[in-house]
Amino acid sequence: MLKKSKLKIIPLGGMDEIGKNLTVFEYGNDIIIVDCGLAFPDDEMLGVDLVIPDIAYLVKNKDKIRGMVLTHAHEDHIGALPYVLREIDMPIYGTRFTLGLVTPKLKEHGLAERAALKPITHGNVVRLGVFSVEFIRSNHSIPDVSCLAITTPVGVVFHTGDFKIDTTPIGGNMIDLARIGEIGRQGVLVMMSDSTNVERKGYTMSESTVSVAFDEIFRANRHQRIIVATFASNVHRVQQIINCAEQYHRKIAVSGRSMINVISVAIELGYMKVPKGILIDIDEITKYKPEELVIITTGSQGETMSALTRMAFSDHRKIKLGANDTVLISATPIPGNEKSVYRVVNELFKLGCEVIYESLADIHVSGHACKEELQIMLGLVKPQYFVPAHGEYRHLRRHAMLAETMGVKKDNIFIMSTGQVLEMDNTNAKINGTVPSGRILVDGLGVGDVGNIVLRDRKLLAEDGIIVVVMILSSETKTIVSGPDVISRGFVYMRESEQLIEEIKTNTNKSLIRCLAKKTNDWNTIKATVKSDLSDFVYEKTKRKPMILPVIMEV
């Protein structure tokens, strides 16, 4: 029977979207999962904290699952783990650093005991049912990243994960192009590859180029305190800041929970080298002169509650910024975050700080391969089939076109959607149906209890607020016992709109009387009439559409 099985590749996230990367590989009775990421809510998902993939398909096929393989420790690749592990037990394979960041996350959710974390090193091959997975050294904006070569009964799947080709990475471990080339020569059935930067020409700069800019800035700002904001997980960036601090004889203080977390994991596991005595507690900074200090902080995306934002709005308990401070934002705003970042920059300038950010200096490089690097990967792996991964539709489409120019047959390229099933053997491949998939919204403790109806209501409420009209009716006599009373929130400022509120009452009263005169028995009909009449009236008066909530109490 196995002979006749086909390989199924099923992305449950990450296709035509940024985030919640989770791909299922299935053959006969075996399933493995690559990555388990979350996504951040977009502007329409009001009040939502984070988004995870719908894993109904995995829950249903629980018994087939042989394990999960992680490419690296970014949130969009590991962030949904606590939610998935609550439903399904399975062994989890990843590099030491990757699992190092998974561990505290699981602890926080009380899952540390249950999870079977299996550390691997690059070059290792892990057998999971019919699959064997080789972990290959790669480069990205976090340490200990892997490409995956997954041998299946129908051929080899090469999964790049997130990658760039960094010939001079910090730490000295360049992506293992030799091994990738070897795998390519032996024959790859299908490649899935990172599409994030496909629109950018040329090469992504090496992480180590950043230190040139850092050095210049440290030199030019020798009398200033220096504050650097960057992504907590970018250990190599932080390492370069540490190196610069050492060179210029500055102490380092760290601010921001995730920055403290990652730095301690990185030091503990040996991924970061910190000279003795250079790290000081944030409470000690008052003992040093500005020119003796570097502060490394979170908040490079202008996140509301982050350390840098709090500093900018003079709301940080330990750090007050002013004219003695030079702030470096060593990151690019992720699309959608531009306004928040610039808001922070403006505030920093107002405090008198010097601010150095992306549009002014080369203090950031991307972690994703640009066009030339993507072509190198396609040229080395020479896959028979190609599935562009990790991107919005425009990225997938451009990457598909690129693969075609690099010699992959047009019919052998599949732009997939989340939930689609790509079924293949060693001679054929086609999209064959879909499995249940989608997004599960997490809001506070609730996982999945906020859906489209709740979101639609939040949007209505956000736009024009709510008007609640309450009335007491007598079910016997069909008369108004009390009310209607009107309360509104987010509609108009009630104290300054007494006349309008009075008119709303009068209008509701009229609707009620009209309904009751018809001897209407059904409270729902009355509610619907009141709602519809009042909507019309309010729109006529204000051109606004607040939510209208009629409440009838019976006595």
Next chain:
Amino acid sequence: MLKKSKLKIIPLGGMDEIGKNLTVFEYGNDIIIVDCGLAFPDDEMLGVDLVIPDIAYLVKNKDKIRGMVLTHAHEDHIGALPYVLREIDMPIYGTRFTLGLVTPKLKEHGLAERAALKPITHGNVVRLGVFSVEFIRSNHSIPDVSCLAITTPVGVVFHTGDFKIDTTPIGGNMIDLARIGEIGRQGVLVMMSDSTNVERKGYTMSESTVSVAFDEIFRANRHQRIIVATFASNVHRVQQIINCAEQYHRKIAVSGRSMINVISVAIELGYMKVPKGILIDIDEITKYKPEELVIITTGSQGETMSALTRMAFSDHRKIKLGANDTVLISATPIPGNEKSVYRVVNELFKLGCEVIYESLADIHVSGHACKEELQIMLGLVKPQYFVPAHGEYRHLRRHAMLAETMGVKKDNIFIMSTGQVLEMDNTNAKINGTVPSGRILVDGLGVGDVGNIVLRDRKLLAEDGIIVVVMILSSETKTIVSGPDVISRGFVYMRESEQLIEEIKTNTNKSLIRCLAKKTNDWNTIKATVKSDLSDFVYEKTKRKPMILPVIMEV
């Protein structure tokens, strides 16, 4: 008395913000106003349609106002006119094209009769009380733009307006640098200058360079229908599209209300040259083959209701897009619009269209001067004092630094806030206090009835929704007659959360009984207790903070 007066420069908008440009110049008993713009609401201003400056200061000083002068016809410079004219009558001076776009706007608000619009041409000098204002030809991304040289009793104010230096503009009218140089040589007291692109090195490309890219794209897509989205007001961009259409023998259809508006004004006033018979009605497009058509449309910023967005989501009544279409987005996303634009791009790709946008081709240039151009302006005008204008704080700050390197004394540079008063004579200048200023929010028909409290409520409602608890209490017996009933919106999906709703009822009941047992007379105290108890309970259960609205009805 006049001898002793000082010139006051009072920005009522446009400083440390993008939009609502309005600057007051006051001397003795005379006031003139430069521009009268609106701003678009930022993400925090939920449900708000647009933002206008607070003009309380102008209303109070109505009698001093001698007139308003417009630099150009962009919304952030003329959009608040209907709201200001409702309060204050005054003559309005601007170029023919500028007034050409003001007219339909005033008509829409029923103000066309009242407004005294005074067309000027470049080189004209208008006397307004003690002021005389010279209009100088300039370049930007809309036709008929002016710099202003305002002669006052204490010296000349040079106001650049929005500008770039375009040596090869469409229409052939380069900014009048010779006249500006002459004015500079005669001595300028203070310059206010456009800061938008101060962070960008070098020069802004000429508008006419865009036609090279257009030509290439038209040639490469000779079998496709071509759809071009751009800003409606960018008449010269539209002209280039028309020229290209003519050259490649295509007919042109126009979609989008503002695009139709601007094109008809531009044609009527002679600012656009359209070959006879080339414009067709949108209903006629079915008569032509794809390669015989160009469609010019609004929606280059991914605006929800715009024509291009409706096409992308297959929601446009007249235009269906598919594999025969090549869509050009001839614009850059304004910060904050990136996600909306890319959403549209993704949808267009999904329809099978070819999409060409900013990151892929040079089909857009900015309308604002880059660093080198700003330096030329500073070098020509050589002002004694300098006020960077038109920008966020970071732009103003950078522009101030640039002016310093160009020889303006540090103490003579003023980074102003909206509402501040810069008081000056020919030897001294200082910030001297503030006048009332701020933002007025327009929502539907309401102007100013949405303030901070309403916005705060909308934000709360947007995040976690609302819980309304209604109860009938007897004022005589202090007992519960009916309820509490619980209704929620935007909190959880009620039908799937019956247990939680029941618990909320029980919890409210307990609070009530506790209050009534104490013989509390005051409904407000009861409401406060119910609200506080229920907030705690709900947060404990869900880690969410919905708005809680207790309603007590008395019988």
